[in-house]
Amino acid sequence: MGFRDISHKNKKLTIHKAITEPHFNEKTVLVTSTWEYVDLWLKRAGRSDARFFWNQAKSFYDATKLLPKTSAPLTAYYCFLNATKALLLTKGVQFSDEHGVSGFTVGNQTSLSNEKVKFKTGGILPALCQHLGEPSNGEIYSLKDLLYNLPGIHRAFDLTYSADTELFIPISEPKIVRSETTHESWLCAELTDKYATQHSINKLPNHFERELSVTDKFIIRSTRRFNWRPQDRSASLSRYKTYHKQLRKDIFYINGGSRLWYIKRAANINGIIPRSTLSIMFAAMHKLSEMSRYTPDKLSRHFDCQHNWLLSEFITSSSAQFIDELSSELTGHEFMAPGRNM
Secondary structure, eight states: OOEEEOEETTEEOOOOSOSSSOOTTSOOEEOSOHHHHHHHHHHHTTOHHHHHHHHHHHHHHHHHTTSOTTTHHHHHHHHHHHHHHHHHHHHTOOOOSSOOEEEEEOSSSOOGGGEEEEEOSSSHHHHHHHHHTOOOSSOEEEHHHHHHTOGGGHHHHHHHOTTSOOOEEEEEEEEEEEESSSSEEEEEEEEOGGGOSHHHHHHSOTTEEEOTTOOSSEEEEESOOEEOOGGGHHHHHHHHHHHHHHHTTTEEEEOSSSOEEEEEOOSOSTTOOOSOHHHHHHHHHHHHHHHHHHOHHHHHHHTTSTTHHHHHHHHHHHHHHHHHHHHHHHHSOOEEOTTSOO
């Protein structure tokens, strides 16, 4: 089957950082930090209520960078909490003041598997889940599995727990293409280096397969389709937004100087959590903040174990990832640092 790229606003149509309301019509925003941009965006939108929480989140973000790792989870969590409130207020999502997440420990051994996190049915985290199209019905996960499902620290996880299966497969040049003979359209992307094998495809969800018409590269495609009609771009873009929201259940990114996209492998192994990285980071940081506040001695013992680097990486890097993702969700824009790979 022949296919061609879809161009929109003079650039190839591709995947977007925002899940719920991506603005495919607009250019990438080049900023060194999203804090001031989002604050001005909220001011223009007349959302003084959301601005208050956004600026509170910024204060906690700045404080986190100055604290030791046994104290940093507390301020990092309140950064996540207040930024999420700003999102929910802006989007008109109802929520109660409860956090909507709790933690507990099983057994006496200092282990991430023994630290448990419960997604409650009401509160701020469940409201975030609702906004992202996820359930929140009392599910319980271990802290180890939550960290396992975050692409930004997956290399640290793999080095810490070498027996666990790699979850994320990198993709290059993701784009939306259209059949040359029909209106059917779908996602294509390239697997490179050691991942350019059928073995990698076998690990993916069953709605991904190899594009056999391309022989000089290892291209994969989604078997799911939507209609793109050039003569009616508005309706086509609306259909793509619905399609894109489904795509983002499988495709994740790492915040950085270039666009780093990954497909999460099929949910046929233990430990896979079918959730967005936003809700996973929120829940994991809440658990660590509880320990930081109530049992700092227990948190300190975790830094004496083999997983100390993994925890350190999460605490150090997750705030920037969370705020980048949430900034895109809130505004619908994509953000990149000036002078970096677009």
